[in-house]
Amino acid sequence: MVKNVVDLIKKHKVKSIVTVIFLTAYYFCLPKQLFNDPTSTVIYSEEGELLGAKIAEDEQWRFPKNDSIPEKFKQCIIYFEDEYFYSHPGFNPVSMMKAIKQNWEAGKVVRGGSTLTQQVIRLSRKGKKRSYFEKFIELILATRLEIRSSKEEILNLYASNAPFGGNVVGLDVAAWRYFGVLPHQLSWAESATLAVLPNAPSLIYPGKNQEQLLEKRNRLLKKLLVEGILDQLTYELSIAESLPQKPFLLPQHAPHLIERMAKVKKGERITSSIDFSLQQNINNIVARHHAILEQNQIHNTAVLVIDIATRKVRSYVGNTPTTKSNQKDVDIITAARSTGSVLKPFLYAALLDGGELLPETLVADVPTYIGGYHPKNYSERYDGAVPAKRALARSLNVPAVRLLQSYNLEKFRDQLNYFDLRDIDKPADHYGLSLILGGAESNLWDLCKSYANLASTLNHFNETSSEYYAKEFQEPILLKEEVVDFGNKTSEKSLFDAGSIYLTFEAMKEVNRPEGNEAWEFYDSSKEIAWKTGTSFGNRDAWAIGVTKQYVVGVWVGNADGEGRPGLTGLSGAAPVLFDVFDVLPQSSWFERPFDELTEAEVCDNSGFLASPICPKKSRWIPVSSTRTSPCPYHRWVHLDTQKQYRVHAQCQDPSTIESEAWFVLPPLMAHYYKSNNAEYRPLPPYRNDCKNTIGTPMEFIFPKANAKVFLPKNLEGETNELVLKIAHSKPETTIFWYVDDVFIGSTETFHEMAIRPATGKHLITVVDSLGNELVQWVEIEK
Missing domain, CATH: 1.20.5 (Single alpha-helices involved in coiled-coils or other helix-helix interfaces)
Structure with missing residues (x-):
C-alpha cells in the first residue's frame, strides 16, 4: 500500500x-490569533457582579473574549444570522446562491449569504472590501476555522467581536450599555434586540430608527415562536417589552481599583476579591460623609477593608465622588501621607514585647524638651503621669515621644521594616523622634496591611495551640483565586508576641468614640473594636484604623492636594466613617486571650509597675517578657511625727516615736501636673520646722558656678558648641530633673550632666531631685 x-x-x-x-x-x-484588538480592563466582584471597566486603548468598549455565551442570545443569533450553523462546514452554498441571485436581480447588494463563521473571518480582516473575491477568501478561511475550532468557540468569537453600534463591541459590553445587565441576565426580547444589531449597527441604533429596530426584533421573536423555541406567553410578553432609548453608563463601583489593576493586568477580565454588596454600601457611606465634609472644604476620603484570615481586600474605595478639580481621580489608598499617630500602637506593642513596659505603668506626661525638640499634646495640657494604655487610648504625644526615646529610635525604626511600610524608607536620624507623631509618611494600604498582620498573628497563635506561622506578614490579596501562604508553623514569633499584641488591642479598645457613639459600650449588640486615630501637622490628614478578629478597616480623610482644614482630625473626620463601615460588616467576636504568652502578676495599684513589698497590689495579665521589669519606684517609706502631720528624722525626733508609712511619691514635675487631675493624690507632708535646718543640701553645681559668664565658640561646621551642665549629688543614683528658664529639658541618673545650646543672654538653670530638693543657678551666655 x-x-x-x-x-x-x-x-x-x-x-x-x-x-x-x-x-x-x-x-x-x-492566523493563530484572529483578533489582536486592544481590550478593556474589566473587573468583577467575587460574586461575578461587574464593578467597572476601563475603555480599550483604541477608545472602543471591547471586553476580553468570554468562554461562553448565554443560551438565549445563542438561539437568537443563530435563527437570525445562520439557521444551519451547526450543519455547514463554514459556508452555506444554498444561501450563497440565493444571495447572488437576489443581488444580481436588484443590481446591488440586498442580501448577504455569509455564515456566522464567515462573519467571524470578515470581522477579523478589518477594512476589506465586500467583493466576490474577498468573499471567496473568507470562504477558504472559514472552512479552515471550522477545522481548527469548535462551533461553540466560533460563536464565542462572534459574540465577543461583533459591532453593536457606536464604540460598543461584543455582547458583554452591549448587554451593559443598552440594558444595564450582565449577558446571562438578558430577557428574550433583549437578546433578540442585540442579535439584530450587528446586522446593521450604523443604521439601527437604540434611540433612533425605532420602527425598523422593533420590526426586526419582533420578526425574530416570531420566528423563535414558530420554531418552538418560545411558547406563546413568552412571545407575547417579549414583544410587549420596550426598546432601549439610550446607552447606559457602565458601572463604576471601584474606579480606582480598576486603574490600579489596569497597570498590572491591562486588557484582562479580572475577578477580584471585592464583596459587591459591601462595596456598594461603603460607596454610599463615603458619598454621605463627603456631602458633610465638603462643607468644610474637605473633598477626599478613602476606605480599605481587609479580611484578616484570608488577607482578601473586601472593599476598595480610593476616593470620593468629587470633581476633577478636587482630584477625584487620585487613588488615596496608595498615596503617601503623614502618618499622624497611627504608628503609636506599634511602639506600645514593641515596649510590651521587649519587657520594658506594663499596660498600666505610669509614664511621664510633662513639658518635654529633647535636643531642641519640644513635643506637645494635641490639647496642649499635661497629666503629669498617665497609665501607658491610657496614653495610647488618648493618643498623647508627649508620653509617646518619651517612650520612643527610652526604647531607642533606631531600634524601633528597624522594627518598622518588618511591616514593609514602603514609604518609610529613610534612616532613623532623618525622622528623629517625630517619627511617632507623623514625621514619616505611609499609605492606607500598608498601614491596614500592618494591622492585619498583627491581628492574624494573634488569631493564628490561638488557633494553633500557641504556635506562630513563619510567613505571617503578607500583602493583601485583590484577586478571587489567590490564596495566602503563611508558611510552616513555628514556635518563633515574627516580630511581637501574641500577648503583647492582645494587650495592645485591649488598650486600643478604650479609645473614646466620636460624638454620637459615647454610649456604644452599654449596648449588647455593640462591636468590640480596637481602633486608632491620627491627625497630621496642620490638620492635613485624618486617619482612623480599626481592627476586629475578622476585619481591618482603614479610613483617610483630607484633601489630596495637601491643604489642611481647621477642625479636621482623625476623631472628627475619619472615625465617624470608620464606625459606619463597621456597622455594615458582619458581627465579629473579640480576640481570645493568648494565655501561653501572658502571666498573672501583682502590680502596684497606683503606678502600674510590678508591685514592690510596700505597694497596694492588684492582679493583672501581663506579657511573660514583662516579668523582668523593675518594681514600683514611686512608693517609699516616709517618716512622720506622731500626729502624721510633718516629716521628721532621727536628728530631730526620738526614733522610737517616729511613724513610718508607705507613700506614693511622684517626681516633682510629674506630681505638679498629676495632682491637678487626680484629687486623691497626697503630696508629701512638709518637714517640721525644727527638722529643716538639719537636712542639708544634697546637691551642688559643678558647672557653671553662680552668675558665671560662659563663652561658647563655634566648631568646624559653624555650629555653636554645647554648654554642658554638671552637678554632684550625695546619692548619685537619685533622679535629677533639669529645667532651663522653667522649661523641662530632661532627667539624669547616676551621671548628672546635661548638654544644652542656649541663646545669648541670661538663663536660669533649675535642678530638682526626686526627693523634692531644689537648686537654682544663673548663667550668662556669650557667643
Missing part, C-alpha cells in the same frame, strides 16, 4: 508538489 502511494507520487511529481504546497498554505492560512 505504502509502495503504491510512493509510486503514485513519483509518477505525478508536479501535482504532488502543488498539492503539498496547497495543503501547507491552507493549513497556515489562518
Whole structure:
C-alpha cells in the first residue's frame, strides 16, 4: 500500500508538489490569533457582579473574549444570522446562491449569504472590501476555522467581536450599555434586540430608527415562536417589552481599583476579591460623609477593608465622588501621607514585647524638651503621669515621644521594616523622634496591611495551640483565586508576641468614640473594636484604623492636594466613617486571650509597675517578657511625727516615736501636673520646722558656678558648641530633673550632666531631685 502511494507520487511529481504546497498554505492560512484588538480592563466582584471597566486603548468598549455565551442570545443569533450553523462546514452554498441571485436581480447588494463563521473571518480582516473575491477568501478561511475550532468557540468569537453600534463591541459590553445587565441576565426580547444589531449597527441604533429596530426584533421573536423555541406567553410578553432609548453608563463601583489593576493586568477580565454588596454600601457611606465634609472644604476620603484570615481586600474605595478639580481621580489608598499617630500602637506593642513596659505603668506626661525638640499634646495640657494604655487610648504625644526615646529610635525604626511600610524608607536620624507623631509618611494600604498582620498573628497563635506561622506578614490579596501562604508553623514569633499584641488591642479598645457613639459600650449588640486615630501637622490628614478578629478597616480623610482644614482630625473626620463601615460588616467576636504568652502578676495599684513589698497590689495579665521589669519606684517609706502631720528624722525626733508609712511619691514635675487631675493624690507632708535646718543640701553645681559668664565658640561646621551642665549629688543614683528658664529639658541618673545650646543672654538653670530638693543657678551666655 505504502509502495503504491510512493509510486503514485513519483509518477505525478508536479501535482504532488502543488498539492503539498496547497495543503501547507491552507493549513497556515489562518492566523493563530484572529483578533489582536486592544481590550478593556474589566473587573468583577467575587460574586461575578461587574464593578467597572476601563475603555480599550483604541477608545472602543471591547471586553476580553468570554468562554461562553448565554443560551438565549445563542438561539437568537443563530435563527437570525445562520439557521444551519451547526450543519455547514463554514459556508452555506444554498444561501450563497440565493444571495447572488437576489443581488444580481436588484443590481446591488440586498442580501448577504455569509455564515456566522464567515462573519467571524470578515470581522477579523478589518477594512476589506465586500467583493466576490474577498468573499471567496473568507470562504477558504472559514472552512479552515471550522477545522481548527469548535462551533461553540466560533460563536464565542462572534459574540465577543461583533459591532453593536457606536464604540460598543461584543455582547458583554452591549448587554451593559443598552440594558444595564450582565449577558446571562438578558430577557428574550433583549437578546433578540442585540442579535439584530450587528446586522446593521450604523443604521439601527437604540434611540433612533425605532420602527425598523422593533420590526426586526419582533420578526425574530416570531420566528423563535414558530420554531418552538418560545411558547406563546413568552412571545407575547417579549414583544410587549420596550426598546432601549439610550446607552447606559457602565458601572463604576471601584474606579480606582480598576486603574490600579489596569497597570498590572491591562486588557484582562479580572475577578477580584471585592464583596459587591459591601462595596456598594461603603460607596454610599463615603458619598454621605463627603456631602458633610465638603462643607468644610474637605473633598477626599478613602476606605480599605481587609479580611484578616484570608488577607482578601473586601472593599476598595480610593476616593470620593468629587470633581476633577478636587482630584477625584487620585487613588488615596496608595498615596503617601503623614502618618499622624497611627504608628503609636506599634511602639506600645514593641515596649510590651521587649519587657520594658506594663499596660498600666505610669509614664511621664510633662513639658518635654529633647535636643531642641519640644513635643506637645494635641490639647496642649499635661497629666503629669498617665497609665501607658491610657496614653495610647488618648493618643498623647508627649508620653509617646518619651517612650520612643527610652526604647531607642533606631531600634524601633528597624522594627518598622518588618511591616514593609514602603514609604518609610529613610534612616532613623532623618525622622528623629517625630517619627511617632507623623514625621514619616505611609499609605492606607500598608498601614491596614500592618494591622492585619498583627491581628492574624494573634488569631493564628490561638488557633494553633500557641504556635506562630513563619510567613505571617503578607500583602493583601485583590484577586478571587489567590490564596495566602503563611508558611510552616513555628514556635518563633515574627516580630511581637501574641500577648503583647492582645494587650495592645485591649488598650486600643478604650479609645473614646466620636460624638454620637459615647454610649456604644452599654449596648449588647455593640462591636468590640480596637481602633486608632491620627491627625497630621496642620490638620492635613485624618486617619482612623480599626481592627476586629475578622476585619481591618482603614479610613483617610483630607484633601489630596495637601491643604489642611481647621477642625479636621482623625476623631472628627475619619472615625465617624470608620464606625459606619463597621456597622455594615458582619458581627465579629473579640480576640481570645493568648494565655501561653501572658502571666498573672501583682502590680502596684497606683503606678502600674510590678508591685514592690510596700505597694497596694492588684492582679493583672501581663506579657511573660514583662516579668523582668523593675518594681514600683514611686512608693517609699516616709517618716512622720506622731500626729502624721510633718516629716521628721532621727536628728530631730526620738526614733522610737517616729511613724513610718508607705507613700506614693511622684517626681516633682510629674506630681505638679498629676495632682491637678487626680484629687486623691497626697503630696508629701512638709518637714517640721525644727527638722529643716538639719537636712542639708544634697546637691551642688559643678558647672557653671553662680552668675558665671560662659563663652561658647563655634566648631568646624559653624555650629555653636554645647554648654554642658554638671552637678554632684550625695546619692548619685537619685533622679535629677533639669529645667532651663522653667522649661523641662530632661532627667539624669547616676551621671548628672546635661548638654544644652542656649541663646545669648541670661538663663536660669533649675535642678530638682526626686526627693523634692531644689537648686537654682544663673548663667550668662556669650557667643
